[in-house]
Amino acid sequence: MPQVHEDAGPSHANAPVVIEARGIDKTFRIPKNRVTSFKERASHPFRRGEFRDLQALRNVSFDVHRGEFFGIVGRNGSGKSTLLKILASIYRADAGTIRVAGNMAPFIELGVGFNNELTARENVALNGVMMGLSRREAAHRLDAVLDFAELGDFTDLKLKNYSSGMLVRLAFSVMVQADADIMLVDEVLAVGDAAFAQKCIDVFRRRRQQGKTVVLVTHDMGLVEAFCHRAMLIHDSEVRFLGDPEEAGMRYFRFNFGGTEDSEHPRQDFGVPDVHASLEDAWLSDADGNRVDNVEQDQPIRLNIVVRARRELERPVFGFHFLNAEGVRVFGFNQELTLGDGQPDRLVPGQRVRVSGSVENPLLPGRYYVNCWVARNRTQGDVALQILQLLDFVVYGTRLGPGVVSVRSELEAVPDPVEEGR
């Protein structure tokens, strides 16, 4: 059974609760055969389409405190965006209650609800009312928004005549000037060029300083660890962790790339077949280059793998994770391509990469698994394309020691000299 780890937030645990969710369930009914043509409908007029139930959320409960920066993380399809839409009153939950204090501004997408036939001025007024302002309040806010967007003389131009850059500026300005108690932000905001992402991040930072409550849905662990006070990990429609963002990030990676903690799923079940890269060979070797299955304690692990790219991989990075028998990620590291002069940082389809060398071995005796996840573009936010199960091996030795690794220690334990005459 999945466990939920509750961890009191560092500073906001005493602040009043502004979002209280209890036992949220949500199931979508997905039609199996979508009736697309009129003829199909006519030939089976009374057949009720078959449906498949897709449970998006199961018994989700959490509190968000005032002034908190709260992250909701999970991989695609985990249910995190559904949860945000339920919070924002776009979907209705099947069961459970949500209570909210104060007004809430959802930003599911940049510039949502903009009407191309209206001018910037009219759109901003409409948007303000949608955010819950009265018409008068929205009119007051209008100038601030238009100034910030730096649209100059174009405020009375219909949106359909705007350049995409102007549209983004306007949409962003609307978001910045929204004066809601609680902001709900979906990850789509982070999509865009780097300069724009940076601007978004600056806004988040300011919100944080102003003590506003922000709920951020993302799979960018960097953002979560940098900004969030607490984070909630959703996996397979359930809350699996709630608390420290770094811990949430680690568990997120473990669910996505480690795999073994989730015993309900077989290890192979990572969904993506060998689409981007396939494993040709993986083995351990001893000091003489012979293949071995086991490694002696304290001896370096000599790892050899050969991966073949099946698609073009721009600036690829190979992440290695060592997991113990319980599925805990013991350590890991990244490996980029070792390039000669003028060699492009790219793999073309069919090209092989051989990764070999030795790895320091702090492992205690036991069985270990090695996974490799292949990512590209070397950015933190870019999700790994694919996970490769490399190999498992046994570390043998006699020092069983506490914990999961052994480290070299160079300490001294010097007793005080015994004083005479006491």
Add this chain to the structure above:
Amino acid sequence: MNAVRPPALREVRGPSAVGGGWRRFFDLLYLISVVEFKRVYFDTVLGYLWTLMRPLMLYAVLLAVFTQVFKLGQQIAHYPEILLLNIVLFGFFQEATMGAVHSIVGAEGIVRKTQFPRLVIPLSVVLTALFNLGLNLIVVFVFVLVSGIEPAWSWLAFPLIVAALFVLATAISMIVSALFPRFRDTAIIWGVFVASMFYATPIVYTLDPGGLVPATMRHIIILLNPLASILELARMSVIGEGATSPATLAGGGVYLIVPIAISVAICLSAVVIFSREAPRIAEAL
């Protein structure tokens, strides 16, 4: 600690027909109706002229057909004025309900991405149609006065008749707009239905006793089609001369219970269907 007391926790019930408070509902209704209005009036070169031209062109054709080809119109007093009034009133009904069918799907971006009271969307379509009706009625009354009909006290009842028509059109708009996202056939079915309604309603003909329509047919029309009563009442109120009350046409006031019951049933099912569908509309898009 925090100096400002936080607002109390309120339960969020998810999307609904009027969710988010009444003030916000009316503010949004106003703004969206203005958007809708501008779309109708400023997108085309002729703008308002079109909303005027459309019924007038239809009127010209029908008038020519039914006074010159079929000699129907010549037996009825004030036939041209009756025809124009009927076309304008039915035109409102048609414009409102046909426009409402696609309205929620057309506003997909808003419905799926923001917290938005669903009822605003079809209602804004009906309100825009109502505005057009107001402008067209000015033309109708000019025609009526020019034709020599004197203003009468009965004109004061006319706004009530329009109000009844508005309620009926709103109810049907709510039903078709709520059903369309799930059953896309709604648009086709309703299109055919409205087209046949044009002939099942006394628009180009009248239900006068002794006229072209046989008594049985007259009873059926007046009993099953609430629009028939509304149009006959409008004729009584505005033109007066030669008009017969729906009660007489139905063969007794007690029979009017049937069209009234049908109208009430339509309104009730509109409320039920719309409030049932509203929370899940975003998922069906």
